[in-house]
Amino acid sequence: MACKLAYVIFLLYLCRRFGRRMLPVEFIEQMRQEMGNEAELLLRALETEPVTSIRLNSKLDVLTFDGDTDEVPWHIDGYYLSERPQFTLDPLFHAGCYYVQEASSMFIQQALEQYVDTSSVVLDLCAAPGGKSTLISEYLGSDGLLLSNEVVRQRVFILSENIQKWGNGNTVVTHNTAAEYGEKCHHLFDCILVDAPCSGEGMFRKDEQARSEWSLKAVKLCAERQRSILMDVWDALKPGGILLYSTCTFNEEENEKNVEWVADTLGADVLPLDYDPAWGIVESTMGYHFYPHKTKGEGFYLCVLRKHSREAVQTVTIKAPKKPIAMPHPEYLPVMRSWLQHPDNWAIRYTDRFAMAYPIKYKELIDFLGTQLTCISTGFGLGEERGRGIAPQHSLSMSKDLRKEAFPNIALTREQALSYLRTEALNLTDVPLGLLLVTYEGVPLGFAKNVGNRQNNLYPNEWRIRKL
Numbered sequence: 001m002a003c004k005l006a007y008v009i010f011l012l013y014l015c016r017r018f019g020r021r022m023l024p025v026e027f028i029e030q031m032r033q034e035m036g037n038e039a040e041l042l043l044r045a046l047e048t049e050p051v052t053s054i055r056l057n058s059k060l061d062v063l064t065f066d067g068d069t070d071e072v073p074w075h076i077d078g079y080y081l082s083e084r085p086q087f088t089l090d091p092l093f094h095a096g097c098y099y100v101q102e103a104s105s106m107f108i109q110q111a112l113e114q115y116v117d118t119s120s121v122v123l124d125l126c127a128a129p130g131g132k133s134t135l136i137s138e139y140l141g142s143d144g145l146l147l148s149n150e151v152v153r154q155r156v157f158i159l160s161e162n163i164q165k166w167g168n169g170n171t172v173v174t175h176n177t178a179a180e181y182g183e184k185c186h187h188l189f190d191c192i193l194v195d196a197p198c199s200g201e202g203m204f205r206k207d208e209q210a211r212s213e214w215s216l217k218a219v220k221l222c223a224e225r226q227r228s229i230l231m232d233v234w235d236a237l238k239p240g241g242i243l244l245y246s247t248c249t250f251n252e253e254e255n256e257k258n259v260e261w262v263a264d265t266l267g268a269d270v271l272p273l274d275y276d277p278a279w280g281i282v283e284s285t286m287g288y289h290f291y292p293h294k295t296k297g298e299g300f301y302l303c304v305l306r307k308h309s310r311e312a313v314q315t316v317t318i319k320a321p322k323k324p325i326a327m328p329h330p331e332y333l334p335v336m337r338s339w340l341q342h343p344d345n346w347a348i349r350y351t352d353r354f355a356m357a358y359p360i361k362y363k364e365l366i367d368f369l370g371t372q373l374t375c376i377s378t379g380f381g382l383g384e385e386r387g388r389g390i391a392p393q394h395s396l397s398m399s400k401d402l403r404k405e406a407f408p409n410i411a412l413t414r415e416q417a418l419s420y421l422r423t424e425a426l427n428l429t430d431v432p433l434g435l436l437l438v439t440y441e442g443v444p445l446g447f448a449k450n451v452g453n454r455q456n457n458l459y460p461n462e463w464r465i466r467k468l
Contacts, residue, residue: 011053013071015133015318016404020404021211021212021354023047023204023211023328024214024215026215026216027201030251034251034324039362041085042291042292042293044293044384045205045292045293047205048292050206050298051071051102051103051298051439052081052099052294052313053102054078054081054099055072055075055077055079055096055099055105055106055135056077056078057077057096057098057134057138057167058096058138059090059096059097059400059444060097060098060321064179064181065085065087067082067083068081068314068434069081069082072106072367073249073276073278073279074106075103075106075107075148076109076317077109078101080103082305082315086277087257091414091417091418091438091440092443092463094463095165095234095272095440096164096165096398099134099135099162099389101135102248102297102298103297104290104297104300105132105195105300106135106247107245107281107302108193109139110273110274111273112191113139113300115306116139116191116242118146119143119188120145121188121190121365122136122140122145122146122190122194122456123145123146123149123181123188123193123236124147124148124149124191125181126149126196126197127150127153127159128150128155128156129155129158129159130148130153130158130159131162133163133212134160134168135161136164136193137166137168137170138168141168142170145172145359146170147171147174148171148173148174149173149174149181150173150174150457151175157376157462159376160376160377164381165381166398166439167356167398167399169359169401170412172366172375173375173376173378174369174373174374176373177232178229178230179233181232182232182236183235184316184373185316185373186235187237187238187239187316187410187447188238189241190238190241190242191244192243193224193244194230194233194238194244194245194252194373195245195246196246196258197226198243198247198251198254199218199222201214201257202248202300203298205292208409221255221256221453222249222254223253225393227258228468229324230262230266230415233264234266235309237445239309240306241306241311242306242307243262243268243307244304245259245304245305246302248298248299250291250301255284255286255289255301255303256284256285256287259286259287259303260286260348262305263286263305267308268307270286270287270303270304272308273304274290275288280294280295280296283452286303287301287302288302289301305348318364321367325457329385329390332350332390335390336348336355336383336439338403338406339382339396339403339407340357340382340403342401345359346358346359346360346379346382347359347361347363347366349367353385354381354384355381355382355383356377356380356382357379357382357401358379365380381393382396382399383396391435393446394459396460397437397445404439404444407435407447408435408439410448411433412439412440412445417438417445418465419450420446420457420459424457425457426438426448427455428455429448432450432451433452434450435447435448435449435450436448436449442465445459446459447457447459
């Protein structure tokens with residue numbers, strides 16, 4: 001009794017020091033039941049400061065920060081930062097040169113490398129804001145295709161923005177339910193990631209709202225919703241396909257018990273992952289836990305399952321769209337292709353007056369899915385009809401296949417870059433007339449147009465920096 005009282009006093013001290021809400025009492029008891037003596041170490045860790053980590057984009061070979069960096073051991077492009085900078089003030093952040101992502105969730109990379117071929121068709125079902133989708137997109141490269149989905153309307157546009165900034169054209173962003181995928185994409189996917197909406201216990205260190213909304217009832221409701229999502233999407237996974245199931249919570253109800261349910265009810269085998277014991281990952285009866293007192297990161301759970309393959313394989317029948325795919329005006333095609341490094345890798349089509357580029361390798365599949373799903377963005381925006389001509393879309397400036405030499409490049413200082421990202425007027429001297437590609441440290445930020453007496457800022461208004 002005295003030990004428990006001393007511990008409560010210690011927690012109160014930590015909460016006052018860091019200005020945090022106390023951990024829910026029922027959560028404390030739940031962790032003690034599941035983890036025994038180990039629970040006290042976890043609970044103390046949840047009252048310490050969270051760590052900051054980023055994952056580099058291949059747009060840059062090296063990225064430097066004022067503070068020290070340390071490598072995330074389970075991802076080659078992951079780094080811890082010794083202090084959290086104000087990312088809004090870094091133009092390279094807005095250019096998609098890195099993604100601010102929890103180090104623990106980067107462990108998805110290990111599952112991909114061990115079980116998923118780079119030529120796979122993958123679905124990230126609950127994808128916003130896009131950290132895991134950009135990781136999968138980078139892993140697949142030019143060989144595979146990613147469907148990145150978000151069911152919440154307000155969040156799907158943030159997802160699309162982050163996908164576009166990352167710059168790979170191998171991704172289609174959709175706004176559909178799990179049931180719609182299960183019904184319309186029968187046995188289509190080689191791999192599905194379900195990063196399930198959860199009670200958020202793993203985020204207690206950095207999210208006050210997660211603490212305030214947590215309850216045992218919420219845990220139960222989350223577990224039920226997770227099983228519903230898994231059942232709804234199950235038919236979209238090929239027999240023998242890989243399911244990656246993850247949460248940012250600790251409890252067995254949302255993790256091991258749900259995995260056991262998938263294995264027994266839906267039919268799947270739980271697969272092992274190779275990892276270095278020095279990483280501090282805890283292997284449970286089914287899956288792998290990241291605890292902040294053992295690993296440098298927030299709470300995370302991952303389990304890999306392989307769907308049983310004894311059922312007959314009946315993949316989705318890909319049919320040509322009844323309505324012909326609109327094509328750009330023939331005069332515009334050579335112009336738009338001249339903007340790309342590898343124009344033969346991309347199919348081009350129109351939606352209204354906008355042209356988009358997407359992998360020609362998956363043209364038939366993407367055209368078909370466009371008739372079945374609500375597609376928010378496909379590949380990357382290439383051109384837009386304006387008047388009697390064609391102008392590049394902003395998404396092209398973010399693309400890794402942009403041929404920068406196709407436009408005059410104008411290098412901006414940090415102050416000029418931030419002004420540009422706020423969509424303010426530019427005051428540049430000695431720049432050519434017409435369309436300009438503005439860059440910062442050699443990385444494209446977007447387009448501007450010099451009309452003689454001024455330079456029009458063409459950065460998307462919905463992406464602008466609102467506060468510094």
